[in-house]
Every structure is written in structure tokens, then in C-alpha cells.
Amino acid sequence: MSVHDKTVSELAAGLAAGDYSSEELTRACLQRIREQGSALNAFITVTEEQALDAARVADQQRAAGRAGPLTGVPVAHKDIFCTRGVRTSCGSRMLDNFVSPYDAHVVERLNAAGMVSLGKTNMDEFAMGSSNETSYYGPVKNPWDTRAVPGGSSGGSAAAVAARLVPAATGTDTGGSIRQPAALCGITGLKPTYGRVSRYGMIAFASSLDQAGPMARTAEDCALLLEAMAGFDRRDSTCVDQPVPRYGEALNRDLDGLTIGLPKEYFGEGLDADVARVVDAAIEEYRKLGVAFREISLKNTALAVPAYYVIAPAECSSNLSRFDGVRFGYRCENPRDLEDLYKRSRGEAFGAEVKRRILVGTYALSAGYYDAYYLKAQKVRRLIRDDFLAAFNQVDLILGPTSPTVAFNLGERADDPVSMYLSDVYTIAVNLAGLPGISHPAGFAHGRPVGVQLIGAHFDEARLLNAVHRYQQVTDWHTRAPEAFA
Amino acid sequence: MSLSNEQVENIAHLARLGVNEQDLDTYAVNLSRILEFVEALGTVDTSAVEPLAHPIDMVQRLRPDEVTESDQRALFQSVAPSVEGGLYLVPRVIE
Amino acid sequence: MAWEVVIGLEIHAQLATRSKIFSGASTAYGAEPNTQACAVDLGLPGVLPVLNAEAVNMAIKFGLATGCTIAPRSVFARKNYFYPDLPKGYQISQYELPIVHSGEVLIALEDGRSKRVGLTRAHLEEDAGKSLHEGFEGVTGIDLNRAGTPLLEIVSEPDMRSAKEAVAYMRKIHSLVRYLGICDGNMQEGSFRCDANVSVRPKGQEELGTRTELKNLNSFRFIERAINFEVERQIDVIESGGQVVQETRLYDADRNETRSMRTKEEANDYRYFPDPDLLPVEIGEADIQRARAELPELPDAKRQRFMEQYGLSESDAGQLTASRELADYYETVVEASGGEGKLSANWVIVELGGALNRDDLDIADSPVSAARLGGMLRRITDNTISGKIAKDVFDAMWRGEGDADAVIEAKGLKQVTDAGAIEAMVDEAIAANPKQVEQYKAGKEKLLGFFVGQVMKASKGKANPAQVNELLKKKLSD
Structure with missing residues (x-):
């Protein structure tokens, strides 16, 4: 049985047709994770027993006529989502021993939809990174070339989906952490509008930017998953109480009359020429589908990364204060006193990048610097959002490269945090503005996948998914598998 | 903006973050580089702009005043580093 | 040199909500440690806060009662610091935009005048847990049941000029929050706590002196003593050529002294910023109207009404309205007594107040219910008993011997009003004291009291004094 190359919707159809049971499917995925996954280090924890139990329950549900569209389909969760009874490490030594006492809202919803969780995927520590090299559990390798990074921070999810270890996975995106690894691994990943998906149970990095979303091979699958993940949750004050559209129903709409903006700032200096050629080819495909393009300007683009690297560290410095060695998580050996307990527990359990960001954030919020850094960054944040709002008065969607380059090599940017930060130059502004964005595969450059990003107006996920789905019906980039994992 | 090792130590103390003596130089260089980078923010006039949080x-949505949570102490304390008699233990706090 | 004392208070009132400010855990006092600390209160990874509607409503009520501006938009901020009883490493509070601000209360001064004390602001925040040092060797135990209990921090202007004024202000706020039903005011359990900012300056100087913050002032007695001690200390420091250091000082009630809280002086840098997990709180006219409709009659209005409706003095009305429970008790007595406002006031303040004081009881624990006290007063006004006998009846009721009628019946205390019986006793008294009769008739009219006494003694106090008086006068002038 060769199920690994099937998409979520194909598997759902196969399960519905009785071609295989969820238990058979789950066993096949687990076997593939064991045999082919270890080279990638995409998983931190594989929950074989729970997965098989869940698969059997799914099969019973189906037998009882209570199956939904996702019942019995395997999924993997980024290890940032709390999973009851399962270690939830967030890629950190700090939570290496943390077995979550509760499920995140996203996990609850996908469980309720009957999906079978295979385990927890590797990630940059506390989602801080763009290469998956900051994980306590070691870097994830890119299935297209194991010398390359998979991107980050949802690198484990991206690599697992790209290597056909699992048909879909959850991710989170604070500055590009779904879209950038999706691009670098050649899959489709959607960051929804801020507030579309509950953040409850998703370990916070930067609360005003974090958003959970689906990572899969196709826009169609992302639509199915988002419909199951999204929805009002009274436990998250920032989660919107708005009905979730039937994303699947909008997928096939005609793109005639759709206007997409091309921000000139996204095609300038820093963009790899070969990546640019791939993006241009994608634009041509969209044009053939009836899309009209026009140039727009997002004039504060250059300020997005600097604003982000004040706001995100500031929020993270406060969000990560709860990791103090008192109620859960790592505690240092034999603390001399309270201060020693705090300093050594946090000093020993957080990695270098997390510490850097805590320090930057602490500094940006401290007396005398707050106005110059944090307040200033929040003002710039409004300018950036307003640029987008103005653009969406002229165009329906915005398109550009997801990342300025293809996947870089492991270790290549590890020494210079700022050069690493710049790999998110096209994705970060979307988080600052709270917009939905999707990355889909559009070709290759330097032998590695290239992603194209589409950005929508607030709560316009349906249109993003529609556009990408139509593109994927006339192209086959999303069906390409890395040779070693075909 | 360039941070001294002493400034880094002060920030690390505020954040209760143990930083090794030998890593201070690297942190100071890295942090200074990040701060230089974000100084680009100063190039735009925001005097008439409201901050966006x-x-x-x-x-804010309000929650009705109802008790919805029951005791889960045993479960929550199963992941705690040190507990006794239902209390979380820390090295003695001197007031 | 003459010194002027400047005091501002920060009062923390725990709001009497059922659940916590940001979680659905119970706020009930006294549970086993950490059994009322839910995932949100513990700050587990991934949890988020959602604001309790009733905490907002209570803050609005306080704002309305103190003439504050209710902010149409207020914002929660994080106050960042590390302490084991602060689970998240930050306290959710309000900083730049508090929920209510710019109000005032009037306090009564000892000389009878009243004084305005400005309220800078009152803001919502979450309480921390408790650190327990007893019973462990070298370690501290943390109980987070209290973590997340809603607090209203009420910040006054530095308008008070003596410890007595500070106490009067604190009592005023204490009475107000209990009237409003937004705080139980229990100081032993920490529901109502106070910090004081104290400074001194030479009389006539405009500029404020350096202040110290006194913590842990958890009774009306302590606050007065602590401030007085601190004022003396500051004056001593300055007069001996030193300078007051701006610092936090802890009041030690056992030693009656204040001492510096931190040996290592460390500048606090709380790194306040808007909490990204919470959105701006908007309060509209409808919310304010709803809160206003729920407001009870407040102490000042009630005092005024008592003066007008029951003809009480300002002092009596003030005493009776000091707490809502006492005022309610009084009004029940008035009603049961058949509308005897002044008589009821005397009995509640003097007899009941004295007895409560003597036995160290709260009005809520009074062995004599308001209805019974009122019923007894009815027996005074209908001449069943005299005011003097009534004291015995009251004592018996206090001891739990039943209501007034039962006590009067059981002890045979019913007043003698039978004219014939009284006349007989009067005649007897006159006949038995011819010398005094002579003196009286010669003009020594104050001997009337002597004869009244004789008759009352003969009647064991039960003769109606008015009748006795009248009859004696008549007979002696014959």
C-alpha cells in the first residue's frame, strides 16, 4: 500500500471508500517515520500508541457512520501546541520534561474532527529562528537536500510533510514560521488572519503576532484543515467571534477579474535572481488564469524587520518569564538561593538565540528606552499595517516571493543573527499587520524549492486558498517530491 | 548603539538570565548589532502616529463571573520540580 | 522647626467576585493550598487571560461612588518582575490608562469639620499568591490560590496631613467598598490592604519631601502607629543632618517600627507594556447605567437622610451609617419600635454599641436582633416598662433569655400603672417621711426626687415614673 504520496483529501476519500482503514494508514505513516524520517530529525516525539488508539477510534466512528471529512487522517503537531499526556517541549531544554496537563484548542479541534496525531514535530526553540537550528533536539534537515536547512521555526512540520512522512501538520507563524519553511521545503502553508485561530494552548512567543495555521501539500488540504482548526474560543481574548467560512466551497471560483498587487519593494535588492525568475513564472501562470496584476508600493517595508525585532523580543521577554523553574519545566541542580534558582535554571535551559531575544526585549522595554524602541516600533507597526490597508483598496491580493533566497546551508547564517532575521523580510510585515498569507511551491532555483507568497486582506483566507488552488490545478510543483522521499 | 558588557550583565539580571562570563563579549557584540539594526526605525517620522498594539x-470581551474550574492540583503538580504538602517549594525567600 | 506630614495611601481591595479576574477558578478564602489555582492562575505554558465582567462592573461602581471619571477605554499592562508568588513573572495590572480616575471622598476630621481627599485613580489588577516560610527548613512554600484574585488598587492624592486623617480616609474607603458590596473588607484575611506613602516637609514649604512607602499596614491601628513612627523617624533623620532615602519599608507590628525592605538597594524596573493577550476595555453609557442602577444608598446620602427622616444629630447619623450593616440594623430597630428614630438611635449607639464593644462582637453577631431590640423599645413607649427597667430587659435578652415580652413576663417587670396602687405607695411614702414633707412644703422642692425614689423602691422600679411624679407633686402641695 503506497499511501504516503496522497494528500489529505485523497486519503479522506480512500478512507471513505474503505480502501484502507485509519489503523492501516496510521501504521504505514509510523513505519515511514521510523524508517525514513530519522535522517531528517523532523519529530521530537512520536506517539505510536496514542496514534494507533486514535486510529482505531476513528475506524469505529466511521463504522458507526459518524465520520467527518478528516476522520482517521494522520496529522502531526508542531511541538509548540500543548498535548495532554504528551511531552510538549517547544524545542527547548526548558520543557524537555514537560508533559502537558491539557490540550491546546487547535489540538482539541483536530482531535474532535477525528484526525490522528502521530506526534510532535521539531522546531526552533520557542519558535525563535528561521532555520530550525536553534532546537534543543538538533537541527531538522531539508528533505530536498540534507545539507540545507528546512527553514523555521516550523521546520519539523514542513520537512515531515515534504518528505511524505505525514500528509499534513500544524504550524505557527510569528514572523514567517509557517510560510518560510513551507517555501524552503516545497509545500503549501497558510498563516491565517490574527485572531482566526485560537492561541489557547499554543506556547506564546510574541502574543500579538503568533498565529497557528495548517501546513500541507495543497491549498485544498490547507482549506480542509483550516476549517477544522479555526473558530471561536472564549479562552482567547484575541480570538474573533466570527463564523468560519466553508473554505472548500470557494476553492474552484474563477480567478477572472481578480487583481493582484506586486509590491515593488518585494522585488528589489536582496532578492536572489533565480528566485525572482521563479516568481515571475508564477505570475505568468496566474495571468493565464485571468488575474490582472498591478504594481503597488508598501513603502515602509524596509522598517518591518526592525520593528519586528523590537516588538517580538519585547513580548517574548515577558512571555518567557514564566519559565522560572518553580511550577514546571527545568530546574537547575542545588540552587543556592532564589536568584541562583532563576538565573541558572533559565541560563542553563534556554539556548543562545532565546537568550539573545530575551535580552533585546528586556532592554527595549526598560526604563529610558521604552519610547525609543517599543513605542516607536508600535508606531511603525501602524504605518506598516496602514500601507497594506491602503493597498487592499486597490487590489484583492498581494503576491511576491516568500523568502529572498532558497534554503541556505546548515550553519551558514548561524553566526550572524541579523542576516538570519533578513530571511523573513517578506513575511514579517504580514504578521505585524495581522493579515493572512499563504506560501505555495512555484518551482526551483539552485536545485531547491522556491515559494510564492500571497497575502490577503483580513479574514480573506478563502480568496487566498481559491487562488492557490486554481494555480495548483494547472501546475504540478506541489506534487513534486524530494527524490529520496518520493 | 553599542552595549558594554556591564550593560549586558544588568539586562541579564533584570531578566534573571544566567550568562557565562566568557559569553558576555559575544552577547554584547550581537546585541549591539541587533540594536544598530533596529535603529532604522528612527528614520521615519511618527510624531503623528498612534502606536498599534x-x-x-x-x-476586550468579558467573561461572566462563574466558577468553571475544579481542583486539578495533583495533575498540575505532577510536572513540578519540587512540591510538598501541596505547596511549590523554592529556596528560602528572605524578606 | 515645625514639620508638616504628607501622606498618600494605596489601598488594595480584593473584589468580591466569585471567580478570578482572568480565570474561572474560585476566589473563596481558606482552601487547601493550590487547589484553587487553575492552569491560567499557574501561568502554565500556552494559557491566556479573559477578563471577568463583574470585576469591571465593581470598578465602575466604585468610580461612580467616588465621583471618578469612568474611562471609556482602559488598557491592561504587564508589570514585569520575578517573585515566586507571581507565577507568570509579570502581574497584569493597569498603568497608563486605569479604569477610573480623578475622584474624591470626604472624611470627617476630629473637630467635626470634613475634608476632601482626592483620588488619583483606581485600577484593576490581579493579586499574587502567598509565600509561606513557616514549617519548612531552608525553603519557602508557595500557595497560588490567591493568585489572580481581582484587586482594585485605589490611589489617593497626597492629601492627608496626619496619621489620624489617614485612618479616617482608610475607614471611609473601607466603609464605601463594603456599602457597595464590592469587597468584604476583611483585613485579617487580607481582603483590604494598605500601603502608605509618607513624607515630611518644613511647614510652609511647597515642595514635597522625599517619601518612603510603608507596606503591610493591615489594620486601622497599625496604620496610625506605623505612620507616626515613620514620621518621627524621618524628622529625626533630617534634624540630625541626614537625608530620607526613598525606599520601601516594612512595618513590624510586634516591635512597632518600620525597617527597610531591601538590603541591596535595587532600582525596580518593571518594564510596563500593554498586555498583548488582552484587548482595550471599552465602557459605554449602558454599562455605566447598569452599574448605577445597582448602586445602594451611599454613606453620605444615608447620613443626610437619617438626619432628616429621624431627626438625628450629624454625629449620631454619622455613627449609625459608618457601616451598611449597622445602618440596616438601626433602620430595622426603628421600624420594629414603631418609628422611634431618636430612641432607637440612643439604644443602638449607647446600649447595643457598649455591649458589642465589651464582648468584642460585630453587629452581625449581635445576640439581640434588631427586631427584638425594636420590640423592646415598643414596651418603653407603651409604658409597659420604664427606660431603666429596659436596661435589665436588654441585658437579659443579650444573655439569650428570649424576647422583651418573655423577659418582662418571666421576671415580672411589667410597670405598675394602676392609679390606685400607685396612690397607695405615694401615700405610704408621704406618711413615712413627715420631716421631709415639712421641708418640701417649706420650699425645698428638690426633695421631690427623694419621694420618687422611695416610691420606685417600694415598687421595685416598676411604678410608672411619670405617674409617680405627677401624683407626688399633687399630694405634697395639698
Whole structure:
């Protein structure tokens, strides 16, 4: 049985047709994770027993006529989502021993939809990174070339989906952490509008930017998953109480009359020429589908990364204060006193990048610097959002490269945090503005996948998914598998 | 903006973050580089701009005043580093 | 040199909500440690706060009662610091935009005048847990049941000029929050706590002196003593050529002294910023109207009404309205007594007040219910008993011997009003004291009291004094 190359919707159809049971499917995925996954280090924890139990329950549900569209389909969760009874490490030594006492809202919803969780995927520590090299559990390798990074921070999810270890996975995106690894691994990943998906149970990095979303091979699958993940949750004050559209129903709409903006700032200096050629080819495909393009300007683009690297560290410095060695998580050996307990527990359990960001954030919020850094960054944040709002008065969607380059090599940017930060130059502004964005595969450059990003107006996920789905019906980039994992 | 090792130590103390003596130089260099990088923010005039804390303009939703949680101490303390008699233990706090 | 004392208070009132400010855990006092600390209160990874509607409503009520501006938009901020009883490493509070601000209360001064004390602001925040040092060797135990209990921090202007004024202000706020039903005011359990900012300056100087913050002032007695001690200390420091250091000082009630809280002086840098997990709180006219409709009659209005409706003095009305429970008790007595406002006031203040004081009881624990006290007063006004006998009846009721009628019946205390019986006793008294009769008739009219006494003694106090008086006068002038 060769199920690994099937998409979520194909598997759902196969399960519905009785071609295989969820238990058979789950066993096949687990076997593939064991045999082919270890080279990638995409998983931190594989929950074989729970997965098989869940698969059997799914099969019973189906037998009882209570199956939904996702019942019995395997999924993997980024290890940032709390999973009851399962270690939830967030890629950190700090939570290496943390077995979550509760499920995140996203996990609850996908469980309720009957999906079978295979385990927890590797990630940059506390989602801080763009290469998956900051994980306590070691870097994830890119299935297209194991010398390359998979991107980050949802690198484990991206690599697992790209290597056909699992048909879909959850991710989170604070500055590009779904879209950038999706691009670098050649899959489709959607960051929804801020507030579309509950953040409850998703370990916070930067609360005003974090958003959970689906990572899969196709826009169609992302639509199915988002419909199951999204929805009002009274436990998250920032989660919107708005009905979730039937994303699947909008997928096939005609793109005639759709206007997409091309921000000139996204095609300038820093963009790899070969990546640019791939993006241009994608634009041509969209044009053939009836899309009209026009140039727009997002004039504060250059300020997005600097604003982000004040706001995100500031929020993270406060969000990560709860990791103090008192109620859960790592505690240092034999603390001399309270201060020693705090300093050594946090000093020993957080990695270098997390510490850097805590320090930057602490500094940006401290007396005398707050106005110059944090307040200033929040003002710039409004300018950036307003640029987008103005653009969406002229165009329906915005398109550009997801990342300025293809996947870089492991270790290549590890020494210079700022050069690493710049790999998110096209994705970060979307988080600052709270917009939905999707990355889909559009070709290759330097032998590695290239992603194209589409950005929508607030709560316009349906249109993003529609556009990408139509593109994927006339192209086959999303069906390409890395040779070693075909 | 360039940070001295002493400044890094002070920030690390505020954040209760143990930083090894030998890593201070690297942190100082890295942090200084990041701060230099974000100084680009100063190039734009924001005197008439209101800060934006949340990307979506929404107001706080209120929760009815109802007790919805029951005791889960045993479960929560099963992941705690040190407990006794239902209390979390820390090295003695001197007031 | 003459010194002027400047005091501002920060009062923390725990709001009497059922659940916590940001979680659905119970706020009930006294549970086993950490059994009322839910995932949100513990700050587990991934949890988020959602604001309790009733905490907002209570803050609005306080704002309305103190003439504050209710902010149409207020914002929660994080106050960042590390302490084991602060689970998240930050306290959710309000900083730049508090929920209510710019109000005032009037306090009564000892000389009878009243004084305005400005309220800078009152803001919502979450309480921390408790650190327990007893019973462990070298370690501290942390109980987070209290973590997340809603607090209203009420910040006054530095308008008070003596410890007595500070106490009067604190009592005023204490009475107000209990009237409003937004705080139980229990100081032993920490529901109502106070910090004081104290400074001194030479009389006539405009500029404020350096202040110290006194913590842990958890009774009306302590606050007065602590401030007085601190004022003396500051004056001593300055007069001996030193300078007051701006610092936090802890009041030690056992030693009656204040001492510096931190040996290592460390500048606090709380790194306040808007909490990204919470959105701006908007309060509209409808919310304010709803809160206003729920407001009870407040102490000042009630005092005024008592003066007008029951003809009480300002002092009596003030005493009776000091707490809502006492005022309610009084009004029940008035009603049961058949509308005897002044008589009821005397009995509640003097007899009941004295007895409560003597036995160290709260009005809520009074062995004599308001209805019974009122019923007894009815027996005074209908001449069943005299005011003097009534004291015995009251004592018996206090001891739990039943209501007034039962006590009067059981002890045979019913007043003698039978004219014939009284006349007989009067005649007897006159006949038995011819010398005094002579003196009286010669003009020594104050001997009337002597004869009244004789008759009352003969009647064991039960003769109606008015009748006795009248009859004696008549007979002696014959």
C-alpha cells in the first residue's frame, strides 16, 4: 500500500471508500517515520500508541457512520501546541520534561474532527529562528537536500510533510514560521488572519503576532484543515467571534477579474535572481488564469524587520518569564538561593538565540528606552499595517516571493543573527499587520524549492486558498517530491 | 548603539538570565548589532502616529463571573520540580 | 522647626467576585493550598487571560461612588518582575490608562469639620499568591490560590496631613467598598490592604519631601502607629543632618517600627507594556447605567437622610451609617419600635454599641436582633416598662433569655400603672417621711426626687415614673 504520496483529501476519500482503514494508514505513516524520517530529525516525539488508539477510534466512528471529512487522517503537531499526556517541549531544554496537563484548542479541534496525531514535530526553540537550528533536539534537515536547512521555526512540520512522512501538520507563524519553511521545503502553508485561530494552548512567543495555521501539500488540504482548526474560543481574548467560512466551497471560483498587487519593494535588492525568475513564472501562470496584476508600493517595508525585532523580543521577554523553574519545566541542580534558582535554571535551559531575544526585549522595554524602541516600533507597526490597508483598496491580493533566497546551508547564517532575521523580510510585515498569507511551491532555483507568497486582506483566507488552488490545478510543483522521499 | 558588557550583565539580571562570563563579549557584540539594526526605525517620522498594539481593532470581551474550574492540583503538580504538602517549594525567600 | 506630614495611601481591595479576574477558578478564602489555582492562575505554558465582567462592573461602581471619571477605554499592562508568588513573572495590572480616575471622598476630621481627599485613580489588577516560610527548613512554600484574585488598587492624592486623617480616609474607603458590596473588607484575611506613602516637609514649604512607602499596614491601628513612627523617624533623620532615602519599608507590628525592605538597594524596573493577550476595555453609557442602577444608598446620602427622616444629630447619623450593616440594623430597630428614630438611635449607639464593644462582637453577631431590640423599645413607649427597667430587659435578652415580652413576663417587670396602687405607695411614702414633707412644703422642692425614689423602691422600679411624679407633686402641695 503506497499511501504516503496522497494528500489529505485523497486519503479522506480512500478512507471513505474503505480502501484502507485509519489503523492501516496510521501504521504505514509510523513505519515511514521510523524508517525514513530519522535522517531528517523532523519529530521530537512520536506517539505510536496514542496514534494507533486514535486510529482505531476513528475506524469505529466511521463504522458507526459518524465520520467527518478528516476522520482517521494522520496529522502531526508542531511541538509548540500543548498535548495532554504528551511531552510538549517547544524545542527547548526548558520543557524537555514537560508533559502537558491539557490540550491546546487547535489540538482539541483536530482531535474532535477525528484526525490522528502521530506526534510532535521539531522546531526552533520557542519558535525563535528561521532555520530550525536553534532546537534543543538538533537541527531538522531539508528533505530536498540534507545539507540545507528546512527553514523555521516550523521546520519539523514542513520537512515531515515534504518528505511524505505525514500528509499534513500544524504550524505557527510569528514572523514567517509557517510560510518560510513551507517555501524552503516545497509545500503549501497558510498563516491565517490574527485572531482566526485560537492561541489557547499554543506556547506564546510574541502574543500579538503568533498565529497557528495548517501546513500541507495543497491549498485544498490547507482549506480542509483550516476549517477544522479555526473558530471561536472564549479562552482567547484575541480570538474573533466570527463564523468560519466553508473554505472548500470557494476553492474552484474563477480567478477572472481578480487583481493582484506586486509590491515593488518585494522585488528589489536582496532578492536572489533565480528566485525572482521563479516568481515571475508564477505570475505568468496566474495571468493565464485571468488575474490582472498591478504594481503597488508598501513603502515602509524596509522598517518591518526592525520593528519586528523590537516588538517580538519585547513580548517574548515577558512571555518567557514564566519559565522560572518553580511550577514546571527545568530546574537547575542545588540552587543556592532564589536568584541562583532563576538565573541558572533559565541560563542553563534556554539556548543562545532565546537568550539573545530575551535580552533585546528586556532592554527595549526598560526604563529610558521604552519610547525609543517599543513605542516607536508600535508606531511603525501602524504605518506598516496602514500601507497594506491602503493597498487592499486597490487590489484583492498581494503576491511576491516568500523568502529572498532558497534554503541556505546548515550553519551558514548561524553566526550572524541579523542576516538570519533578513530571511523573513517578506513575511514579517504580514504578521505585524495581522493579515493572512499563504506560501505555495512555484518551482526551483539552485536545485531547491522556491515559494510564492500571497497575502490577503483580513479574514480573506478563502480568496487566498481559491487562488492557490486554481494555480495548483494547472501546475504540478506541489506534487513534486524530494527524490529520496518520493 | 553599542552595549558594554556591564550593560549586558544588568539586562541579564533584570531578566534573571544566567550568562557565562566568557559569553558576555559575544552577547554584547550581537546585541549591539541587533540594536544598530533596529535603529532604522528612527528614520521615519511618527510624531503623528498612534502606536498599534494589536493588528485587529477589537475590544476586550468579558467573561461572566462563574466558577468553571475544579481542583486539578495533583495533575498540575505532577510536572513540578519540587512540591510538598501541596505547596511549590523554592529556596528560602528572605524578606 | 515645625514639620508638616504628607501622606498618600494605596489601598488594595480584593473584589468580591466569585471567580478570578482572568480565570474561572474560585476566589473563596481558606482552601487547601493550590487547589484553587487553575492552569491560567499557574501561568502554565500556552494559557491566556479573559477578563471577568463583574470585576469591571465593581470598578465602575466604585468610580461612580467616588465621583471618578469612568474611562471609556482602559488598557491592561504587564508589570514585569520575578517573585515566586507571581507565577507568570509579570502581574497584569493597569498603568497608563486605569479604569477610573480623578475622584474624591470626604472624611470627617476630629473637630467635626470634613475634608476632601482626592483620588488619583483606581485600577484593576490581579493579586499574587502567598509565600509561606513557616514549617519548612531552608525553603519557602508557595500557595497560588490567591493568585489572580481581582484587586482594585485605589490611589489617593497626597492629601492627608496626619496619621489620624489617614485612618479616617482608610475607614471611609473601607466603609464605601463594603456599602457597595464590592469587597468584604476583611483585613485579617487580607481582603483590604494598605500601603502608605509618607513624607515630611518644613511647614510652609511647597515642595514635597522625599517619601518612603510603608507596606503591610493591615489594620486601622497599625496604620496610625506605623505612620507616626515613620514620621518621627524621618524628622529625626533630617534634624540630625541626614537625608530620607526613598525606599520601601516594612512595618513590624510586634516591635512597632518600620525597617527597610531591601538590603541591596535595587532600582525596580518593571518594564510596563500593554498586555498583548488582552484587548482595550471599552465602557459605554449602558454599562455605566447598569452599574448605577445597582448602586445602594451611599454613606453620605444615608447620613443626610437619617438626619432628616429621624431627626438625628450629624454625629449620631454619622455613627449609625459608618457601616451598611449597622445602618440596616438601626433602620430595622426603628421600624420594629414603631418609628422611634431618636430612641432607637440612643439604644443602638449607647446600649447595643457598649455591649458589642465589651464582648468584642460585630453587629452581625449581635445576640439581640434588631427586631427584638425594636420590640423592646415598643414596651418603653407603651409604658409597659420604664427606660431603666429596659436596661435589665436588654441585658437579659443579650444573655439569650428570649424576647422583651418573655423577659418582662418571666421576671415580672411589667410597670405598675394602676392609679390606685400607685396612690397607695405615694401615700405610704408621704406618711413615712413627715420631716421631709415639712421641708418640701417649706420650699425645698428638690426633695421631690427623694419621694420618687422611695416610691420606685417600694415598687421595685416598676411604678410608672411619670405617674409617680405627677401624683407626688399633687399630694405634697395639698
